[in-house]
Amino acid sequence: MAVTTARAHQRRRRPAGSGAGADQGWTETRRATLAGYLFLSPWLLGFFGITALPMLGSLALSFTNFSGSFSRMEWVGLDNYRIMFTVDPAYWGSVRVTLLYVLLSVPAMLVFALTVATLLNKGIRALGIYRTVFYIPSLLGSSVAIAVLWRFVWGESGLVNAVLGVVGIDGRSWIGNPDTALFTIMVLNVWTFGSPMIIFLAGLRQVPTELYEAAALDGAGRRARYWYITLPSISPVVLFNGILATIGGFQAFTQVYVVSGGTGGPAGSTLFYTLLLYQRAFTELRFGYASAMAWALLVVIAAVTAAVFASGRFWVHYGDGEER
Amino acid sequence: MTAVAARHRPHQVSHRVQRTFIHVGLVSAAFVMSYPLLWMTASAFRPSEQVLVEDSLWVSTPTLENFVNGWTSVAQTSFGTFFLNSLVISALAVLGNVLSCSLAAYAFARLRFPGRRVWFALMIGTIMLPYHVLLIPQYLLFNSLGWVDTFLPLVVPRFLATEAFFVFLLVQFFRLIPKGLAEAARIDGCGHARIFGQIMVPLAVPALATTAAFSFIWSWNDFLNPLIYLTSQGNYTVPIGLALFVDASGTSNYGGLFAMSLLSLLPVIGFFLAFQRLLLDGISTTGLK
Numbered sequence: 001m002a003v004t005t006a007r008a009h010q011r012r013r014r015p016a017g018s019g020a021g022a023d024q025g026w027t028e029t030r031r032a033t034l035a036g037y038l039f040l041s042p043w044l045l046g047f048f049g050i051t052a053l054p055m056l057g058s059l060a061l062s063f064t065n066f067s068g069s070f071s072r073m074e075w076v077g078l079d080n081y082r083i084m085f086t087v088d089p090a091y092w093g094s095v096r097v098t099l100l101y102v103l104l105s106v107p108a109m110l111v112f113a114l115t116v117a118t119l120l121n122k123g124i125r126a127l128g129i130y131r132t133v134f135y136i137p138s139l140l141g142s143s144v145a146i147a148v149l150w151r152f153v154w155g156e157s158g159l160v161n162a163v164l165g166v167v168g169i170d171g172r173s174w175i176g177n178p179d180t181a182l183f184t185i186m187v188l189n190v191w192t193f194g195s196p197m198i199i200f201l202a203g204l205r206q207v208p209t210e211l212y213e214a215a216a217l218d219g220a221g222r223r224a225r226y227w228y229i230t231l232p233s234i235s236p237v238v239l240f241n242g243i244l245a246t247i248g249g250f251q252a253f254t255q256v257y258v259v260s261g262g263t264g265g266p267a268g269s270t271l272f273y274t275l276l277l278y279q280r281a282f283t284e285l286r287f288g289y290a291s292a293m294a295w296a297l298l299v300v301i302a303a304v305t306a307a308v309f310a311s312g313r314f315w316v317h318y319g320d321g322e323e324r
Numbered sequence: 325m326t327a328v329a330a331r332h333r334p335h336q337v338s339h340r341v342q343r344t345f346i347h348v349g350l351v352s353a354a355f356v357m358s359y360p361l362l363w364m365t366a367s368a369f370r371p372s373e374q375v376l377v378e379d380s381l382w383v384s385t386p387t388l389e390n391f392v393n394g395w396t397s398v399a400q401t402s403f404g405t406f407f408l409n410s411l412v413i414s415a416l417a418v419l420g421n422v423l424s425c426s427l428a429a430y431a432f433a434r435l436r437f438p439g440r441r442v443w444f445a446l447m448i449g450t451i452m453l454p455y456h457v458l459l460i461p462q463y464l465l466f467n468s469l470g471w472v473d474t475f476l477p478l479v480v481p482r483f484l485a486t487e488a489f490f491v492f493l494l495v496q497f498f499r500l501i502p503k504g505l506a507e508a509a510r511i512d513g514c515g516h517a518r519i520f521g522q523i524m525v526p527l528a529v530p531a532l533a534t535t536a537a538f539s540f541i542w543s544w545n546d547f548l549n550p551l552i553y554l555t556s557q558g559n560y561t562v563p564i565g566l567a568l569f570v571d572a573s574g575t576s577n578y579g580g581l582f583a584m585s586l587l588s589l590l591p592v593i594g595f596f597l598a599f600q601r602l603l604l605d606g607i608s609t610t611g612l613k
Contacts, residue, residue, distance in 0.1 A: 029436070035516040036437030043428035043447070043491065046484025051450055054461030061460065116353065119346050132600065133354045139596055140361075143545045144563035145585035148570055152376075152578075153360050162379040191357065195607055202608030251454055254547040258567055277456055282552060287460050294457045301454050 062292035067285045080292035090268060090276055091293075097182060098273040102249040105186035110241055113193040117200035118230070131201070134194045141192035147258030151175055154184040175259060178269040185270060188255050196241040203237035204230070232317040239312045243305055250301050253278070273297060368586045372579030391587070394580030398569050401557045403584055406565035409554075410544055413478050413561060417543035418536045420482030421490050425535060426528065428485045429494030430520050434506065444495075450488045455548075463552060473555045478546070482539070490535045493606060497531035498524060534606035537599040541592050562588045 066073045084091050140146050153159045156173035164171045174180045211229050253274045264271025281290035367375045369386045396402045432444050466477040506519050550561045569581055
């Protein structure tokens with residue numbers, strides 16, 4: 001994303017009325033303005049109509065007790081936020097579940113993605129087939145069918161226990177047990193490492209080979225080359241993938257909903273923030289309260305994203321002034 | 325790396341051994357990862373009572389009865405209805421995204437007008453916006469318009485370029501198209517509409533195909549929106565139908581459930597395989613999922 005904005009900044013607006021005469025230039029600029037806004041009009045309508053204004057509406061709702069009828073709506077100030085942070089018994093549990101999920105499954109997914117991408121980047125045969133096979137779970141990961149499948153894979157007589165049985169371990173239902181249910185959903189997220197893997201692969205290909213050759217001449221071993229050349233060179237890609245996966249991780253919903261049958265069970269162990277928000281809004285019709293939850297989520301995601309970006313100063317290496 | 329290794333002859337053998345190890349590792353990983361999918365495929369063709377018992381991929385007595393049973397097993401509605409609904413919604417989502425995102429992208433990429441940079445920054449900002457902030461107000465808005473239990477809430481936003489990822493993808497693509505072409509056309513008296521329709525769009529077919537394919541896949545897999553907006557069974561999409569199947573079947577018809585799950589994935593896999601190259605390039609450049 002940084003690429004395009006940087007480029008946009010380099011461009012200067014063409015001075016009006018250069019060349020063929022001031023009049024013609026002026027109309028050309030006006031025509032471009034008119035055309036620009038015409039072409040942009042569907043997006044502008046969408047931006048204001050179903051993004052920006054609803055967002056502000058949701059902020060306003062978060063200070064009310066709105067539950068479906070505007071006539072009975074009252075302004076309650078910060079009450080929703082107070083109830084959220086100090087009263088709602090499920091709230092902090094859902095925060096904990098979601099944070100655990102993001103903090104554990106996102107790094108695990110990225111490590112897998114980078115490891116496989118590194119292996120695939122060694123110029124091996126059948127690269128195309130590997131890429132496809134590893135990528136397909138990313139496409140399917142958010143589907144209900146896979147969540148259904150997951151219930152069977154990790155169930156009491158599921159595939160995982162069948163494998164463990166061979167080694168002599170007698171596993172119980174992983175999904176029915178509060179200690180392991182969240183783990184199965186984390187594995188589902190790691191299973192979709194294909195899309196960051198593809199991005200890593202593209203990044204690895206752009207590391208200049210001269211760097212490796214120079215390092216090899218200087219006597220750097222394979223590990224040193226990976227550590228001092230590969231990783232710094234692709235650190236912007238790591239940052240990019242990290243941010244995408246983090247934002248996505250906070251919003252996981254479908255898998256949790258289907259795996260737990262919409263309850264977040266067993267014993268609230270998979271009650272993700274998004275699922276609690278859904279329940280409060282659409283089963284209990286506490287729209288005001290759920291709006292407050294949504295805004296808290298927005299603030300947290302923005303803060304985490306900003307923190308990850310800021311941390312990049314210490315570990316992201318932006319080549320010698322080229323793009324990104 | 326290959327070049328470096330090749331220069332040291334003695335390393336050749338260990339190099340080959342290493343290659344073999346990498347392949348063994350990758351094949352095992354691929355096998356473990358794909359096993360659930362393969363098992364689901366095999367299970368869909370097994371008699372229902374074998375599904376939970378059989379862990380291998382071998383189908384001893386292949387049958388199509390699951391597809392017949394599964395098709396009509398959800399209350400009053402058949403999966404035919406769910407598939408048709410999903411297809412209509414996804415097709416409209418594709419159309420909407422391709423039209424609205426390419427229009428917006430053309431403006432961002434090729435037209436100079438006051439405010440462009442601000443709008444562009446806001447557009448990029450919406451990519452990062454968590455959807456849950458919009459969930460409730462959008463629901464209230466569409467509810468007040470009387471759109472609940474219609475396809476409109478699932479389709480209309482697509483015609484307003486709200487999936488900004490695609491705008492971004494197309495902006496990047498349009499910027500790569502040489503300026504000279506459009507300028508020549510303008511000297512010949514072409515308006516922006518014709519430049520867009522006759523020069524830009526035909527040249528941007530790869531990026532538009534990527535947009536179309538991901539629009540289809542996202543819309544096809546979408547669960548949260550249909551869950552909220554579609555209330556009568558006749559309007560359900562495939563994912564909602566499947567979720568209903570899980571709740572309803574309780575214990576018995578696993579074969580049917582697997583058969584319908586498998587069918588629900590086929591369009592996604594089909595779309596991916598058909599557009600594979602484009603999609604993988606699209607992911608590399610923008611991080612689409």
